[in-house]
Amino acid sequence: MSTIDASFVSARPARRADWLGRAATFCYLSIAAGQLLFTAFILAFYYPASLSGDFAAWNTKPLIKGFVAGDASGNLFFAVHVLMAAVITFGGLVQLVPAIRGRWPQVHRWNGRLYLLSALMLSLGGLWLTWGRGTWLNLAGAFGISLDALLILAFAAMAYRAARARRFVEHRRWALRLFAVASAVWFMRVGYMAWGIATGGAGIGEAMDGPFDLFLAFANSLLPLAITEIYLRADASGTPAAKNGVAALLAIGGVIILAGSVGAWMMMWSPYL
Ligand code: HEM
Numbered sequence: 220m221s222t223i224d225a226s227f228v229s230a231r232p233a234r235r236a237d238w239l240g241r242a243a244t245f246c247y248l249s250i251a252a253g254q255l256l257f258t259a260f261i262l263a264f265y266y267p268a269s270l271s272g273d274f275a276a277w278n279t280k281p282l283i284k285g286f287v288a289g290d291a292s293g294n295l296f297f298a299v300h301v302l303m304a305a306v307i308t309f310g311g312l313v314q315l316v317p318a319i320r321g322r323w324p325q326v327h328r329w330n331g332r333l334y335l336l337s338a339l340m341l342s343l344g345g346l347w348l349t350w351g352r353g354t355w356l357n358l359a360g361a362f363g364i365s366l367d368a369l370l371i372l373a374f375a376a377m378a379y380r381a382a383r384a385r386r387f388v389e390h391r392r393w394a395l396r397l398f399a400v401a402s403a404v405w406f407m408r409v410g411y412m413a414w415g416i417a418t419g420g421a422g423i424g425e426a427m428d429g430p431f432d433l434f435l436a437f438a439n440s441l442l443p444l445a446i447t448e449i450y451l452r453a454d455a456s457g458t459p460a461a462k463n464g465v466a467a468l469l470a471i472g473g474v475i476i477l478a479g480s481v482g483a484w485m486m487m488w489s490p491y492l
Contacts, residue, residue: 242466249473253480260488342368363436412482
């Protein structure tokens with residue numbers, strides 16, 4: 220193993236048997252289950268229609284714009300967007316598996332480059348779909364998702380810079396932050412479902428303009444980011460009590476994510492397959 224490979228691998232914390240380590244693994248597995256369902260939906264619903272050019276088939280699912288007859292560039296942007304959506308969702312899960320990083324660093328590097336490219340395309344393309352094509356229901360939602368795009372671009376740049384400079388501990392932190400905000404679109408769907416199951420949909424407006432909609436418009440990226448930040452701090456320098464507190468937070472978060480993911484599969488994704 221070269222020096223670079225050795226420092227690369229040592230950037231990942233040793234597998235730990237403490238509660239924080241266990242809770243983080245559980246939370247990751249819940250996210251993985253939910254994101255694999257999202258990936259399966261994108262592959263089964265959007266890939267056949269987008270790759271065969273049957274763009275009109277997108278509109279069998281409720282969308283703000285989706286396919287618009289005569290809007291060639293808008294439809295093309297949408298097609299690229301949904302094709303890249305599966306790449307980033309599946310690719311992010313692969314990047315976080317320690318065994319892959321340790322055993323096959325080349326896979327991590329190439330998948331990492333693909334992940335960064337898809338992050339760039341989805342955030343810039345998403346900004347164009349929102350503001351250029353005018354795909355939005357209300358301004359809070361449009362600003363919330365635009366903030367997410369800016370966070371993705373900023374964290375992708377930081378993660379890339381740190382990796383290029385071989386600062387792997389720093390790279391891991393920025394990469395985790397990037398994963399948190401790049402998962403915002405998925406998190407929003409899961410968040411709606413978990414909230415709907417718990418409250419019957421309190422605060423959700425007809426045009427997605429209720430108090431909960433406004434909250435989730437920004438919380439879809441800021442909440443996962445805040446939890447990631449708390450986890451990173453507790454992991455690096457937390458007291459045993461703080462670590463256990465964050466472990467409980469991650470465990471509860473994991474259960475909520477599982478419930479929301481099952482709800483999203485049943486209500487949002489599988490009915491269109
Ligand atoms: C980075 C991860 C992202 C993923 C995985 C993703 C995924 C998707 C998917 C699957 C759709 C199809 C709609 C659906 O079936 O639910 C979609 C549509 C869309 N996305 Fe994204 N997206 C991402 C980022 C973004 C960003 C950052 C923006 C805006 C800045 C954005 C703006 C849009 C817009 C405007 C649509 C069209 C919605 C419609 O017509 O109903 N996306 N995205």
